[in-house]
Amino acid sequence: MTAQPESAAQLKARLREGGFPDMPEIIAVPAAPKRPSPPATLALDEVLDPPDAQVLCESPRIAQIDGLLSVDECRLLVATAAPLLRASRVHAPDGSDVGERELRTSRDVSFDPLLEDFSLRLAQLRMAAAAGMELVDAEQLIVLHYAEGQEYRPHRDYLPPESIQRDHPAAGNRKRTICAYLNTPLEGGATVFPARDVRVEPKAGRAVVFDSLDADGRPDADSLHAGLPVERGEKWLATLWLRERPYRAY
Ligand SMILES: O=C(O)CCC(=O)C(=O)O
Numbered sequence: 141m142t143a144q145p146e147s148a149a150q151l152k153a154r155l156r157e158g159g160f161p162d163m164p165e166i167i168a169v170p171a172a173p174k175r176p177s178p179p180a181t182l183a184l185d186e187v188l189d190p191p192d193a194q195v196l197c198e199s200p201r202i203a204q205i206d207g208l209l210s211v212d213e214c215r216l217l218v219a220t221a222a223p224l225l226r227a228s229r230v231h232a233p234d235g236s237d238v239g240e241r242e243l244r245t246s247r248d249v250s251f252d253p254l255l256e257d258f259s260l261r262l263a264q265l266r267m268a269a270a271a272g273m274e275l276v277d278a279e280q281l282i283v284l285h286y287a288e289g290q291e292y293r294p295h296r297d298y299l300p301p302e303s304i305q306r307d308h309p310a311a312g313n314r315k316r317t318i319c320a321y322l323n324t325p326l327e328g329g330a331t332v333f334p335a336r337d338v339r340v341e342p343k344a345g346r347a348v349v350f351d352s353l354d355a356d357g358r359p360d361a362d363s364l365h366a367g368l369p370v371e372r373g374e375k376w377l378a379t380l381w382l383r384e385r386p387y388r389a390y
């Protein structure tokens with residue numbers, strides 16, 4: 141589709157009048173479809189088929205997938221999440237909420253199933269497929285927003301036993317994570333894995349997927365990772381934390 145800057149400017153002006161703040165500009169180059177289908181049709185096998193991954197590290201496995209989400213899916217996620225953001229909470233090892241801490245300076249929203257619609261479900265199904273897992277293994281989708289200067293300091297996604305006990309123990313630990321960038325920050329905001337010298341630049345529609353447990357299902361300390369501070373602009377990210385076994389009932 142060709143860009144229509146005048147219509148876009150009119151639409152933005154009307155949204156502003158209605159009290160909706162501007163969304164970040166989201167520009168992405170979608171991956172070429174493997175089997176192009178006629179416009180305005182929905183071929184589910186195609187919509188759910190993720191583009192190929194580029195493996196950046198074998199152990200722990202870290203891979204990058206370009207063009208996983210379309211520009212429209214990125215926009216939908218940002219627009220749905222924006223009014224619901226709250227300061228990210230951090231949990232102590234016993235599971236108690238210790239409030240806003242230095243570890244995560246971002247704001248986030250956890251998507252209740254009530255907030256999901258068909259398009260969001262398709263995007264999540266494709267994210268789970270790209271991670272080689274079933275969506276039923278995933279915790280609620282999280283959308284994170286980092287303003288300039290905000291970051292996610294080095295951490296690991298696997299949970300301490302107390303947290304697993306508290307929240308769906310039968311699902312086991314967080315085995316794998318997939319994060320999809322929903323916009324392209326002007327500067328900064330890369331996801332880095334200091335134990336492996338791996339760095340993924342945030343680009344709208346791109347995803348990074350990585351393992352938190354080793355081949356024997358034990359927490360892998362080398363899965364340490366961080367979201368570097370956003371130096372200019374803002375960063376939007378959608379994360380699915382995937383457990384070893386089914387977590388969701390929906
Ligand atoms: O913001 C990032 O790049 C990392 C996010 C992250 O580590 C997570 O969502 O678990």
Ligand SMILES: [Fe+2]
Pocket residue numbers: 295296297317365
């Ligand atoms: Fe993480």
